[in-house]
Each structure stands twice: as structure tokens, then as C-alpha cells.
Amino acid sequence: MGTLTSASQRFLRDTAAVPTKVFDAKVAFNAKGDGRADDTGAIQQAIDAARAHGRGAIAYLPTGTYVVTKALRVTGADYTVGGTGFRTGWPGEAPKAARSSK
Numbered sequence: 260m261g262t263l264t265s266a267s268q269r270f271l272r273d274t275a276a277v278p279t280k281v282f283d284a285k286v287a288f289n290a291k292g293d294g295r296a297d298d299t300g301a302i303q304q305a306i307d308a309a310r311a312h313g314r315g316a317i318a319y320l321p322t323g324t325y326v327v328t329k330a331l332r333v334t335g336a337d338y339t340v341g342g343t344g345f346r347t348g349w350p351g352e353a354p355k356a357a358r359s360s361k
Contacts, residue, residue, distance in 0.1 A: 313336070
């Protein structure tokens, strides 16, 4: 085990930044990530909390399919928005149940 190398280019880093604080959209803000519930508010709250904290915080989206029904505001600096990247999705259109519950 180690790093992959190709023509003197490294694909894996020797070090990785560790977030100073994690704002988990599911745990802290009740996002469902089930592909049915509207998670817009919970995700925005996680983003806002990470932005307010700054100092390398992350608004974290665990594995799931998140329904977002309006634009998310991602502004500011010194924080990130990310997730597992494994089976995390943004469906193109909210399911009818999420749209009709507005």
C-alpha cells in the first residue's frame, strides 16, 4: 500500500487537512438525505453554521440523496462544503411529495 505514481505525478497527498469543526447536515440539522424529503433548509443551516464558525470548518453531507428545492447560498471563506462523495446525490428535480409540501 502507498501512493500511486505515474510519470512523477502523485495522485495521493502526503497530508490532508482535517476540519476544525464538522457541521453534519443530518445529525445537527435533521436533513434526511432519503431522496424524498426537502433538505434545503437543513443543508443551508449547516452551510451557515460552518461559515459563521470559519477557521477550517466543514458543512458535511453524509451519504444520501438530498432534495434541494431552491438555490443554496455558499459565500464567505475559511470553510468548506463537502461529504463522503460515495452515493451522495442531488436529484435533478424534487419528487412531487417534496414540491407539494411547500
